[in-house]
Amino acid sequence: MRNTTRLTVAQALVRFLAQQWTERDGVEHRLIAGCVGIFGHGNVAGIGQALAEQGAGTHDPLPYYLARNEQAMVHTAVGYARQSDRLSTLACTSSIGPGATNMVTGAALATINRLPVLLLPGDLFATRVASPVLQELEDPRSYDVSVNDCLKPVSRFWDRVNRPEQLPAALLGAMRVLTDPAETGAVSLALPQDVQAEAYDWPEELFARRVWHVARPTPEPAALARAAELLRGSRRPLIVAGGGVKYSGACAELARFAGRHGVPVAETQAGKGVVPYDHPRAVGAIGHTGTRAADTLAREADLVIGIGTRYSDFTTASRTLFGQARFLNVNVAAFDAAKHAAGTLVADAREALKALDDVDWRADPGWTSRAAELAAAWQAETDRFYGGTELTQPVVLGVLNEVAAGGVVVNAAGSMPGDLHRLWRASDPGQYHVEYGYSCMGYEIAGGLGVKLAAPEREVFVLVGDGSYLMMAQEIATAVQEGVKLVIVLVDNQGFASIGALSESVGALRLGTAYRTRGPDGRLDGERLPVDLAANAASLGADVLTAADPQTLRAALAKAVASPRTTVVYVETVPGPAPGAEAWWDVPVAEVSGLAEARAARERYDEAKRDQRPYL
Ligand SMILES: Cc1ncc(C[n+]2csc(CCOP(=O)(O)OP(=O)(O)O)c2C)c(N)n1
Numbered sequence: 057m058r059n060t061t062r063l064t065v066a067q068a069l070v071r072f073l074a075q076q077w078t079e080r081d082g083v084e085h086r087l088i089a090g091c092v093g094i095f096g097h098g099n100v101a102g103i104g105q106a107l108a109e110q111g112a113g114t115h116d117p118l119p120y121y122l123a124r125n126e127q128a129m130v131h132t133a134v135g136y137a138r139q140s141d142r143l144s145t146l147a148c149t150s151s152i153g154p155g156a157t158n159m160v161t162g163a164a165l166a167t168i169n170r171l172p173v174l175l176l177p178g179d180l181f182a183t184r185v186a187s188p189v190l191q192e193l194e195d196p197r198s199y200d201v202s203v204n205d206c207l208k209p210v211s212r213f214w215d216r217v218n219r220p221e222q223l224p225a226a227l228l229g230a231m232r233v234l235t236d237p238a239e240t241g242a243v244s245l246a247l248p249q250d251v252q253a254e255a256y257d258w259p260e261e262l263f264a265r266r267v268w269h270v271a272r273p274t275p276e277p278a279a280l281a282r283a284a285e286l287l288r289g290s291r292r293p294l295i296v297a298g299g300g301v302k303y304s305g306a307c308a309e310l311a312r313f314a315g316r317h318g319v320p321v322a323e324t325q326a327g328k329g330v331v332p333y334d335h336p337r338a339v340g341a342i343g344h345t346g347t348r349a350a351d352t353l354a355r356e357a358d359l360v361i362g363i364g365t366r367y368s369d370f371t372t373a374s375r376t377l378f379g380q381a382r383f384l385n386v387n388v389a390a391f392d393a394a395k396h397a398a399g400t401l402v403a404d405a406r407e408a409l410k411a412l413d414d415v416d417w418r419a420d421p422g423w424t425s426r427a428a429e430l431a432a433a434w435q436a437e438t439d440r441f442y443g444g445t446e447l448t449q450p451v452v453l454g455v456l457n458e459v460a461a462g463g464v465v466v467n468a469a470g471s472m473p474g475d476l477h478r479l480w481r482a483s484d485p486g487q488y489h490v491e492y493g494y495s496c497m498g499y500e501i502a503g504g505l506g507v508k509l510a511a512p513e514r515e516v517f518v519l520v521g522d523g524s525y526l527m528m529a530q531e532i533a534t535a536v537q538e539g540v541k542l543v544i545v546l547v548d549n550q551g552f553a554s555i556g557a558l559s560e561s562v563g564a565l566r567l568g569t570a571y572r573t574r575g576p577d578g579r580l581d582g583e584r585l586p587v588d589l590a591a592n593a594a595s596l597g598a599d600v601l602t603a604a605d606p607q608t609l610r611a612a613l614a615k616a617v618a619s620p621r622t623t624v625v626y627v628e629t630v631p632g633p634a635p636g637a638e639a640w641w642d643v644p645v646a647e648v649s650g651l652a653e654a655r656a657a658r659e660r661y662d663e664a665k666r667d668q669r670p671y672l
């Protein structure tokens with residue numbers, strides 16, 4: 057007779073999750089370090105009950121965090137996973153219906169950013185005896201549909217556990233995808249509410265400690281030989297470093313390779329900080345939000361070496377940036393490696409860089425020194441933007457950059473990601489956390505909470521615009537509840553500076569991009585809204601400080617750093633000089649219009665569009 061333990065499905069799930077570990081380079085981490093959730097009738101009696109009971113046994117408990125919004129709790133898990141280099145993450149439990157669909161945005165964000173999160177939405181009774189239940193979507197064509205099906209296209213693994221017997225295979229499948237560097241993303245296990253509470257005799261082995269090795273695939277010798285050929289044929293190479301370098305822990309190998317072979321290193325948003333900003337080969341941000349240094353080199357490069365990047369349109373300037381370059385892509389995911397008809401090394405970034413380091417080859421010394429000159433010129437430009445006397449956005453970033461040394465800056469949407477990408481000086485990738493795969497307004501505070509849970513030793517600085525703040529500020533209450541300290545810099549410019557500027561540039565007249573009351577002419581151009589965001593932050597339990605100039609900002613930030621409590625530093629910025637785009641971004645403009653502004657914008661658009669090429 058096999059040894060079995062009688063538990064509910066939810067109790068078995070919780071006990072299983074607490075026993076899962078990852079291992080890479082001999083170091084082990086808890087795979088699921090905790091569970092964030094909001095209870096409703098679809099999970100309270102199942103997972104809720106199991107979480108409440110777990111502390112009673114000898115097994116490691118799964119800490120539970122109560123969040124305020126299900127989208128936000130996925131952001132928290134994403135922040136946690138990213139700060140943990142994908143070796144550890146959180147589970148998210150929701151009820152059925154709206155709690156579950158609130159997670160769809162977070163799931164998309166996780167999958168797009170290639171970050172592991174485990175989603176556990178409740179689901180309709182598997183027996184369907186009482187259908188339609190509260191919050192059930194009825195599909196007249198099929199009773200086998202629930203709103204959880206919305207999670208399918210945004211998950212890398214999705215399963216519904218309709219019977220207890222299905223749980224072990226579903227769990228193993230879920231863990232496999234979470235820990236596979238090429239496959240990872242959101243993983244969803246839909247849990248019918250009756251099945252969660254159902255008892256079953258589980259084999260004891262299900263609850264054994266299980267260690268998932270996170271692979272470092274090595275490059276295939278033939279592919280390596282072809283890559284070496286590409287390197288030897290190049291005189292003007294440029295590395296585009298993405299998040300894959302960071303997740304692989306390949307920063308030292310990248311710096312050594314770039315140093316020895318004379319290759320300048322440009323960085324995507326996810327890759328920013330993989331070489332220190334003052335490294336002799338660093339040329340900073342690339343693409344639409346890139347530095348003049350990196351974007352100039354990109355136009356002239358003969359070989360682009362993409363490492364751990366998925367080549368978003370911001371990186372390629374919508375496929376206008378890389379003149380006539382060929383591509384060599386190092387990526388653990390074949391899907392990304394194959395982009396732009398590249399020579400491919402499907403491998404872990406660290407392993408691939410070690411192997412490529414042995415190739416006897418160097419970039420043209422003139423190219424290497426020119427890159428260093430361009431980078432130095434950009435640093436001087438950054439000093440100019442940072443050094444203003446009025447509270448423009450770049451000045452806010454400059455003051456924060458000084459205070460935040462060693463801490464983590466978190467941001468996601470609006471005009472700040474561009475300024476941060478170009479200007480921020482990061483000495484290691486753990487200091488820069490801009491979610492720019494989904495660029496989701498509302499990620500900032502919730503994501504920052506996850507960052508701090510993963511890296512309690514670091515000071516976490518959340519930069520949030522007024523638009524993003526109004527979309528999702530409520531996780532301040534969660535931070536206060538957990539005694540997790542965040543420094544939140546709330547930058548108020550009365551609306552959407554980013555989309556306002558974009559609107560103007562495409563002939564959309566800034567419609568609906570400023571926070572204004574409806575004016576006498578019926579447009580949204582009346583009075584400034586009487587909304588007090590500082591008071592709002594205080595009402596959620598944060599300490600609030602305000603800053604009116606660079607000196608008071610510096611003092612407020614110092615006070616926030618010294619305090620053990622979550623502190624919001626409220627800043628109203630003034631318009632002023634900010635670095636502009638050196639490269640294009642494809643946002644289609646009306647082909648016909650009665651507005652002169654739109655017609656002029658279309659002319660500019662048609663001209664820029666001519667530079668677009670498929671990179672074959
Ligand atoms: C959830 C979501 N909705 C809409 C957008 C489109 N969008 C991008 S930036 C932005 C405005 C952000 O405003 P704010 O946070 O105040 O930043 P600012 O542009 O003023 O710097 C909008 C609406 C988005 N990125 N995410």
Ligand SMILES: [Mg+2]
Binds near residue numbers: 470521522523553
């Ligand atoms: Mg704003």
